[in-house]
Amino acid sequence: MGYWWRFFARERGPEAPAPRPAASGRDTATFDETRLGSLTCNDVEERFHRFILNLAVNAGDNVQSGREQMLLQRLGELCDDGRFDVRTLPRMPTVLPQLMRAMKSDNLNGAQLANLIRRDPVLVGEVMRVTGSVAYRTAHPIGSLQHAVVLLGQVGLRHVVSVYVMKPILMASAGANGQVIGQRLWDHAERCAHAAVFLSKGQCDPFEAQLAGLVGYTGLGAVARLLDKDLGQAVPACSPSFIAGCARIAARLSVQAGRHWDLPPVVLDALVEHAESMPEAMEQPMSRVLHAAQRLAMCQQLTEHGLLDGDAGYTDDAITRFPAQLLARCRQDLRQNFAQP
Numbered sequence: 001m002g003y004w005w006r007f008f009a010r011e012r013g014p015e016a017p018a019p020r021p022a023a024s025g026r027d028t029a030t031f032d033e034t035r036l037g038s039l040t041c042n043d044v045e046e047r048f049h050r051f052i053l054n055l056a057v058n059a060g061d062n063v064q065s066g067r068e069q070m071l072l073q074r075l076g077e078l079c080d081d082g083r084f085d086v087r088t089l090p091r092m093p094t095v096l097p098q099l100m101r102a103m104k105s106d107n108l109n110g111a112q113l114a115n116l117i118r119r120d121p122v123l124v125g126e127v128m129r130v131t132g133s134v135a136y137r138t139a140h141p142i143g144s145l146q147h148a149v150v151l152l153g154q155v156g157l158r159h160v161v162s163v164y165v166m167k168p169i170l171m172a173s174a175g176a177n178g179q180v181i182g183q184r185l186w187d188h189a190e191r192c193a194h195a196a197v198f199l200s201k202g203q204c205d206p207f208e209a210q211l212a213g214l215v216g217y218t219g220l221g222a223v224a225r226l227l228d229k230d231l232g233q234a235v236p237a238c239s240p241s242f243i244a245g246c247a248r249i250a251a252r253l254s255v256q257a258g259r260h261w262d263l264p265p266v267v268l269d270a271l272v273e274h275a276e277s278m279p280e281a282m283e284q285p286m287s288r289v290l291h292a293a294q295r296l297a298m299c300q301q302l303t304e305h306g307l308l309d310g311d312a313g314y315t316d317d318a319i320t321r322f323p324a325q326l327l328a329r330c331r332q333d334l335r336q337n338f339a340q341p
Contacts, residue, residue: 041295041319047307048298049243049250052184052220053227056237068242071227075249078226084253086260089169089222095120096165097262103158103207110150113157118145126164127152158207162193166214170221181224184301189214191297191338196289198330199322203285204266212267212290213297216274219253251275279319292319296327300334310335 050057064072078084099116102108117123124145131148142148149157170189171182193213200209223246252275258268270286279291302308319327 044295044298044302044308045247046240046243047302048188049220049247051302051305051307052181052188052217053224053243053246054180055243064239064241064245068238068245072242072245072249075223075226075246079222079249079253079256082256084222084256086256088225089257089260092165092261093120093123095123096161099161100207100211100264103154103161104205110146114144114146114149117149123161123164127157127160130156130160158210162210162214170218172221181221185217185221188217188297188301191300191334192216192290192293194337195293195296195300195330195334198333199289199292199326203289208264208267209286209289209293211263212270212286213293215258215261215263215267216254216271216290216294217250218257219250219255220247222253222257223250248275288321292322292327295319296330296334300331300338304339 049055095116099113102113102116117127127145127148128142131142131151142151152160166189167186170185171179193210196209196213197206200206203209227246251271255268255271255275258271263271266284266286269284270290273282273284273287274290277287282288282291299308299310303310
């Protein structure tokens, strides 16, 4: 699996860590670099959400201002109890649920998979584009979609489908900071999906784990859009409790998005448990895999941007349910596949 992620990373081309630009009067997040290696798990989550949402640090205490309370109340009114307009979310391609079920079957051959993919011309183009790249250069040209599907194999096809579906969705975050936030969401989704597949062995289906990793933080894009557009207000330096409130709302929006997209039940159940349960209370293997993968991906992404010491440890019970050696190997695998050159 690592090969496929390295291939797609090469295809994107190396990107130097860019400074986080301020947009529309919104200050970029700044951090005390002397504490990079001494963060608690809650600190890591707060730092991650600030980074994704491009929100600045409040130099004061954790007490919410009256404006923050008003913004959170308004976000809740827009999002809770199914009030969020899921029609504003991009739709999953109609062929995706059938394709996901087909790729879990060992009985389908290349011709049958090609017939499913053929229903979506854009997906056909993506499969042919990838297999026509230098990484797939063969002695004989690829003459058909079926040939391309066989050449990709199940692992490669799963990744092409995931990238084709999820990257445009995550990159479609609206608002003044949409492009910045969308790219950060996609970068995290890649790392989270990679870690989820790594940790899924003996726990749950790897493709469903990959999908859970890709969609786990889709709600953050919706929160960013609401803060920028529907609420019509720039957010100044804000308290940790405001960040935590945004994260809780985003988790619930991820569940609504999952239902809107008709995700597999085990993936949707993991999103629900992630939104409603404390990490130590998560019972489903998929939920534990998702939570651990999210934390590892957070740390990897923050480390790449100089916002976290790469050697920081973990104290989260849901993380430590996994053997320390397995977590260390997964962490090393993330570094090898995603660390900036």
